[in-house]
Amino acid sequence: MERIPILKLGSFLLVTIQVDMHDQLALALQDDLTSRVVGDRATGVLIDISALDIVDSFIGRMLGSIAGMARILDAETIVVGMRPSVAITLVELGLSLPGIRTALNVDRGMELLRSARNGETGDDGRQIG
Amino acid sequence: MAQSRLSEIIAVHEKDLIKEWVVRQNEFLAQRRDRISDSQQRANSQDFLRALTEALSLNAGLDVESNKWSSMRTLLADLARERAAQGFSPTETSTFIFSFKQPLFARLTTEYANSPEAVAEEIWRATELLDRLGLYTFEIFQKSREEIITRQQQEMLELSTPVVELWKGILALPLIGTLDSARTQIVMQNLLEAIVSNGADLAIVDITGVPTVDTLVAQHLLKTVAAARLMGAECIISGIRPQIAQTIIHLGVDLSSVVTKATLADAFQLGLRRKNLGVSRS
DSSP states (O other): OOOOEEEEETTEEEEEESSSSHHHHHHHHHHHHHHHHHHTSSSSSEEOOTSSSOOOOOHHHHHHHHHHHHTTTTTTTEOOOOHHHHHHHHHHOOOOOTTTTEEEEEHHHHHHHHHHHHHHHHHOOOOOO | OOOOHHHHHHHHTTTHHHHHHHHHHHHHGGGGGGGHHHHHHHHHHHHHHHHHHHHTTTTTTTTTTSGGHHHHHHHHHHHHHHHHTOOOOOHHHHHHTTHHHHHHHHHHHHHTTTOHHHHHHHHHHHHHHHHHHHHHHHHHHHHHHHHHHHHHHHHHHHHHHOOEEEEEEEEEEESSSOOOHHHHHHHHHHHHHHHHHOOOEEEEEEEEEEEOOOOOHHHHHHHHHHHHHHHTTTEEEEOOHHHHHHHHHHHHHOOTSEEEEHHHHHHHHHHHHHHTTTOOOO
């Protein structure tokens, strides 16, 4: 079964979505990502959607779930590379992807993750597990 | 009902008909004579008569939308567009056809001198036909005017939403005029494309030039801000006049999700601070 590759960049994980997402693929991705976040002690996840023409509510939900899961595991998620036409369509449809941080590209995304990490003051008592 | 000899009569007396017709045309076009040359008028008239006799010989009937009238329709459409571009009014343009009636009817009366019934019949046939052709010309004229207006509107839409780079990574979007849904689409497109090509992470939307802000306009602004945010750029709305601020509160519009500043200068200053930049005296 095809699985979306996950690359490690320092303490961050990078995922590029280049194919049509369907249920199985989304679940497999969530499985793999959560395992890798724990296994590699990743502090950030970058999801690159620059290859997507369309982002529908299914993908929107998937991104939201991934962001939520990663946050529980103490990793910040940033969605990068959204195309202008996709952004306009999402906004027109009223799907504004709440709770998901975004950046223009992978470089910016990594800058954001680094500065977010540096700004942390200490253990805030979050549950892990 | 006797067979119509319209086509034959026109063909035989073409030269004279054209001469008299052009005189009538010029009577109506008294003030615009300088806009159109005699030779052009004669050429137009001749082409019209040729197309008319051709269609009549094919028994084209009165339905000017049918296939048999297609070359006439093309001719009239070209004529209407030409005259529109030359500044003629729709009446002046369709008078081209209506002024043919007098010379034609004069000729028909001579031809059918011995049978008043036949004259009446032919004249009625001819008048119905010419009326329809004249009205068709009028319609086409109107349509081409509307096409021009639509095209100009489109150009205005595109011209009036520039995006300028104020500093590396900071864009300014000065909006002039009202913001309806069509314009918002263009604004969003321009802004997002500029964000990508400039790698900007801050966009200042200045609404000094927007005359009124009602709930719809506010919605459009918020949509634009949301779209920019999805691309990783924050927006600041600046140029809010005191009256606009009052209107926004009275309408209950919620702008709490957006940073707002009164002037572009304040917004720019905020942008620089966010990038840890400042302006100092040298």
